[in-house]
Amino acid sequence: MAWLxxxxxxxxxxxxxxxxxxxxxxxxxxxxxxxxxxxxLFTYLVQFLPTVxxxxxxxxxxxxxxxxxINFTAYVDGLGLLFGLLITGIGSLVVLYxxxxxxxxxxxxxxxYVYLLMFMGAMLGVVLSDNLMVLYVFxxxxxxxxxxxxAYWYQREKSRYGAQKSMLITVFGGFAMFAGFILLFLMTGxxxxxEIITQVATISTHELFIPAMLLILLGAFTKSAQFPFxxxxxxxxxxxxxxxxxxxxxxxxxxxxxxxxxxxxxxxGQAEWFWLVAGFGIVTLFWGSFSAxxxxxxxxxxxxxxxxxxxxxxxxxxxxxxxxxxxxDKETALYTTAVLAAVFHLINHATFKGALFMVVxxxxxxxxxxxxxxxxxxxxxxxxxxxxxxxGTFSMAGLPPFNGFLSxxxxxxxxxxxxxxxxxxxxxxxxxxxxxxxxxSVFTFIYSMVLVFKTFTGKYQPEKLDKKPHEAPIGMLIxxxxxxxxxxxxxxxxxxxxxxxxxxxxxxxxxSVLGPEQQFYVNIYHWHGLTTExxxxxxxxxxxxxxxxxxxxxxxxxxxxxxxxALNHFYDHGLISxxxxxxxITRFHMTGLIRDYLVYIFAxxxxxxxxxxxxxxxxxxxxxTTAPIGIYEVILALIMVVAAVAVPFAQSRITAILSVGxxxxxxxxxxxxxxxxxxxxxxxxxxxxxxxxxxxxFYHLPKLKKEISPVPFRATNFMISLGVGLVMMLxxxxxxxxxxFTPISEYFLEASYTEAGGRNVVNVILVDFRGxxxxxxxxxxxxxxxxxxxxxxLRLARREDLENQ
Amino acid sequence: MKTNDVIxxxxxxxxxxxxxxxxxYLFFAGHHNPGGGFIGGLMTGAALVLxxxxxxxxxxxxxxxxxxxxxxxxxxxxxxxxGLGSFLFNVPFLSHSFxxxxxxxxxxxxxxxxxxFDLGVYLxxxxxxxxxxxxxxxxxx
Numbered sequence: 040m041a042w043l044x045x046x047x048x049x050x051x052x053x054x055x056x057x058x059x060x061x062x063x064x065x066x067x068x069x070x071x072x073x074x075x076x077x078x079x080l081f082t083y084l085v086q087f088l089p090t091v092x093x094x095x096x097x098x099x100x101x102x103x104x105x106x107x108x109i110n111f112t113a114y115v116d117g118l119g120l121l122f123g124l125l126i127t128g129i130g131s132l133v134v135l136y137x138x139x140x141x142x143x144x145x146x147x148x149x150x151x152y153v154y155l156l157m158f159m160g161a162m163l164g165v166v167l168s169d170n171l172m173v174l175y176v177f178x179x180x181x182x183x184x185x186x187x188x189x190a191y192w193y194q195r196e197k198s199r200y201g202a203q204k205s206m207l208i209t210v211f212g213g214f215a216m217f218a219g220f221i222l223l224f225l226m227t228g229x230x231x232x233x234e235i236i237t238q239v240a241t242i243s244t245h246e247l248f249i250p251a252m253l254l255i256l257l258g259a260f261t262k263s264a265q266f267p268f269x270x271x272x273x274x275x276x277x278x279x280x281x282x283x284x285x286x287x288x289x290x291x292x293x294x295x296x297x298x299x300x301x302x303x304x305x306x307x308g309q310a311e312w313f314w315l316v317a318g319f320g321i322v323t324l325f326w327g328s329f330s331a332x333x334x335x336x337x338x339x340x341x342x343x344x345x346x347x348x349x350x351x352x353x354x355x356x357x358x359x360x361x362x363x364x365x366x367x368d369k370e371t372a373l374y375t376t377a378v379l380a381a382v383f384h385l386i387n388h389a390t391f392k393g394a395l396f397m398v399v400x401x402x403x404x405x406x407x408x409x410x411x412x413x414x415x416x417x418x419x420x421x422x423x424x425x426x427x428x429x430x431g432t433f434s435m436a437g438l439p440p441f442n443g444f445l446s447x448x449x450x451x452x453x454x455x456x457x458x459x460x461x462x463x464x465x466x467x468x469x470x471x472x473x474x475x476x477x478x479x480s481v482f483t484f485i486y487s488m489v490l491v492f493k494t495f496t497g498k499y500q501p502e503k504l505d506k507k508p509h510e511a512p513i514g515m516l517i518x519x520x521x522x523x524x525x526x527x528x529x530x531x532x533x534x535x536x537x538x539x540x541x542x543x544x545x546x547x548x549x550x551s552v553l554g555p556e557q558q559f560y561v562n563i564y565h566w567h568g569l570t571t572e573x574x575x576x577x578x579x580x581x582x583x584x585x586x587x588x589x590x591x592x593x594x595x596x597x598x599x600x601x602x603x604x605a606l607n608h609f610y611d612h613g614l615i616s617x618x619x620x621x622x623x624i625t626r627f628h629m630t631g632l633i634r635d636y637l638v639y640i641f642a643x644x645x646x647x648x649x650x651x652x653x654x655x656x657x658x659x660x661x662x663x664t665t666a667p668i669g670i671y672e673v674i675l676a677l678i679m680v681v682a683a684v685a686v687p688f689a690q691s692r693i694t695a696i697l698s699v700g701x702x703x704x705x706x707x708x709x710x711x712x713x714x715x716x717x718x719x720x721x722x723x724x725x726x727x728x729x730x731x732x733x734x735x736x737f738y739h740l741p742k743l744k745k746e747i748s749p750v751p752f753r754a755t756n757f758m759i760s761l762g763v764g765l766v767m768m769l770x771x772x773x774x775x776x777x778x779x780f781t782p783i784s785e786y787f788l789e790a791s792y793t794e795a796g797g798r799n800v801v802n803v804i805l806v807d808f809r810g811x812x813x814x815x816x817x818x819x820x821x822x823x824x825x826x827x828x829x830x831x832x833l834r835l836a837r838r839e840d841l842e843n844q
Numbered sequence: 845m846k847t848n849d850v851i852x853x854x855x856x857x858x859x860x861x862x863x864x865x866x867x868x869y870l871f872f873a874g875h876h877n878p879g880g881g882f883i884g885g886l887m888t889g890a891a892l893v894l895x896x897x898x899x900x901x902x903x904x905x906x907x908x909x910x911x912x913x914x915x916x917x918x919x920x921x922x923x924x925x926x927g928l929g930s931f932l933f934n935v936p937f938l939s940h941s942f943x944x945x946x947x948x949x950x951x952x953x954x955x956x957x958x959x960x961f962d963l964g965v966y967l968x969x970x971x972x973x974x975x976x977x978x979x980x981x982x983x984x985x
Binding site: 724802 | 870873874875876877878879880881882883886887890913916917919920923924927937938940942943954956958961962964965968969971972973975976979980983
């Protein structure tokens with residue numbers, strides 16, 4: 040096993056030891072042991088930076104199920120390394136933060152770190168796998184780990200609700216994605232992403248190409264909380280804050296982004312892909328930022344903000360896919376800007392959003408509430424936290440000199456370029472992109488200001504808080520400090536990233552744009568002249584400030600929005616009505632009445648067999664092989680028919696029993712006529728015994744409800760019985776005429792004496808030729824006898840016995 | 845008033861043995877003529893039921909101290925053992941064989957392993973019939 044695979048699996052291995060560490064080393068917070076691993080992994084992954092920035096990649100394969108083409112191939116290129124560094128880097132900070140956030144006495148740390156490590160390993164697996172099936176396995180593991188982490192405080196109703204919701208939505212998407220992967224496999228015959236990319240030219244016209252694209256996008260959109268699947272993310276905020284910071288801002292929700300970026304080389308260049316990715320992204324961006332403004336809970340604001348930022352990245356990836364049409368040179372570098380912005384903003388978002396979640400966690404931890412209506416005036420009490428919040432929110436709002444400003448400028452460049460595309464009917468609808476993007480940015484500005492100023496400035500309301508707020512311990516501050524310094528560093532020196540990470544990542548997302556020996560050249564400028572983008576940013580700040588200051592005057596518009604059209608309403612009612620409809624259907628056909636079930640069974644038989652006979656035109660009647668009918672047979676048949684018809688019309692049960700007896704004895708007579716003495720003997724005795732048993736049952740009928748009444752007539756029953764009789768008769772008649780082979784009985788007649796030394800062929804077949812059946816029939820009889828015996832002797836369920844106990 | 849079953853009981857003494865004999869005839873005749881383990885077993889069961897009807901269950905328990913459940917088990921065991929026995933001769937499960945032997949008193953006689961299997965069937969059927977009928981008969985609820 041190569042080191043790379045071991046690195047991916049190491050979190051799972053460590054997770055095995057966590058419960059023991061928790062149990063036997065109580066005095067040390069378990070998180071300290073866990074912290075080592077992401078740090079080691081981070082350093083390990085950093086080593087790959089020089090290799091990857093040269094445009095090379097590393098690949099190791101372990102065979103897993105080679106017969107199905109499923110191999111555990113670990114693959115490191117620019118995109119995978121970028122995500123790997125995010126996962127391990129922010130993972131270390133989150134583990135450090137959680138050591139101070141979660142109390143070692145009160146919380147079940149063993150399960151927390153097991154789930155967190157499971158998540159980390161799964162996430163590394165997702166981003167570093169080249170095999171689609173392995174990717175899918177890790178993908179579902181992230182869903183599972185996220186489910187467990189959201190419901191970490193499982194005694195709370197809302198945690199369980201949020202966990203269930205995220206599970207249902209992400210697993211639904213994951214399953215769709217699985218189907219998409221299988222379609223890709225059907226088209227290309229391989230699960231390896233590398234190999235699929237080499238076949239792009241042949242599959243893009245395949246009829247399964249669009250279904251595969253839609254299914255995979257469904258998986259990516261549900262995981263990355265794109266409209267309208269974003270509803271699980273705000274409810275996932277019931278998780279502990281380190282979890283929200285890690286999973287629901289920096290890593291898991293970016294798995295969908297990763298998937299879109301990773302599969303871009305396959306799908307980019309198609310109009311459907313462009314419009315779906317960019318369209319859903321821009322709608323999500325707008326809707327997320329619009330909804331964030333009305334939230335009153337700090338984490339909800341951040342949740343909707345995450346949704347909106349994910350939409351932004353998704354939109355940029357979609358717009359960037361247009362670059363595939365143009366190739367790369369000095370002039371067309373414009374079109375790759377969108378991809379550059381996506382990658383850059385991905386990094387920036389992970390830094391500032393992680394920091395903001397940690398800040399919110401500190402506020403929650405130190406004041407006991409996250410409700411902005413209760414908070415205020417914390418600036419002087421928590422100066423460090425306030426500084427961090429300022430850096431994070433200003434970066435989120437896109438203000439200079441932070442990194443958010445740069446990526447927002449690039450974003451504007453991207454949408455402006457896209458609106459001038461003359462591809463994919465962008466001429467007609469293209470102007471929507473810059474407009475929506477600009478409006479969304481205004482809202483982003485407003486909620487960013489709400490987040491920081493409503494919490495830290497204004498009137499201090501100590502009477503509404505459960506605790507007396509004070510600055511957080513230093514351990515809790517270090518992780519957000521690191522993230523915030525990264526915000527500033529990347530803001531001031533953005534080109535630190537461009538050579539090492541952004542260029543290789545871009546090369547992985549749109550490799551076909553590059554010719555041989557070409558490389559992306561990225562240089563991010565702070566000052567790029569008096570461009571449209573700059574005016575747009577100034578407009579955002581100006582309008583955003585006005586709107587923020589007048590927030591109380593216009594926030595009433597959120598009440599106009601009808602509750603019934605809210606997506607959560609659809610989800611909740613969808614679930615409830617699904618259950619209700621399922622209940623109704625089940626109750627409708629599962630009546631508990633055996634009569635109804637028999638009706639279904641017989642109706643099915645009539646429809647399938649009768650319908651089959653009819654549609655295949657299989658009814659034939661060939662009288663050439665039939666024997667002449669003798670007088671005895673006619674008489675016996677008549678008696679039998681009369682007795683059989685008498686059964687349903689009998690006035691009392693005893694008549695019915697005796698009529699059944701007559702049918703049985705006539706059958707024995709038929710055996711005599713058709714020269715089957717063994718059968719006749721057996722039939723006579725068995726019929727006698729069963730009539731006696733029927734009479735016994737009759738004698739023991741309870742007295743109270745004794746009804747000696749004829750069978751009531753029911754039309755359904757009549758139709759069904761008539762149909763079954765008719766169908767079986769037709770089948771029998773058709774079967775007679777269609778004997779395809781000579782029967783085996785000739786052999787038995789010949790071999791009976793010579794081979795088995797017996798002249799009674801029936802008996803020889805029973806005990807010799809087919810003795811195995813007879814043995815098992817003996818077993819059946821034995822089981823029946825023991826069944827009767829135990830039913831009668833062991834009546835444990837008698838009511839008096841139960842009551843006495 | 846106690847009913848007097850003297851005619852029934854007297855007739856039963858004779859008839860039940862005739863039925864038993866007939867059932868044994870059916871059992872042995874099975875290989876060449878109509879009959880065999882199944883019908884023989886049912887006939888024996890009929891003879892026993894007649895005895896149980898003529899006398900009561902307690903008397904019969906003294907006369908025939910047989911647990912018919914064990915008889916079922918014995919029958920199944922014989923059936924399976926004849927099958928397993930064929931492994932001793934390195935042939936597939938339930939391979940039967942027969943041969944002709946000169947036995948004292950009987951002269952040339954055909955002996956077949958299939959009859960052993962039939963004996964298993966016979967015992968099973970007697971055991972099952974009697975178990976069911978006696979269990980229901982003894983039940984007094």
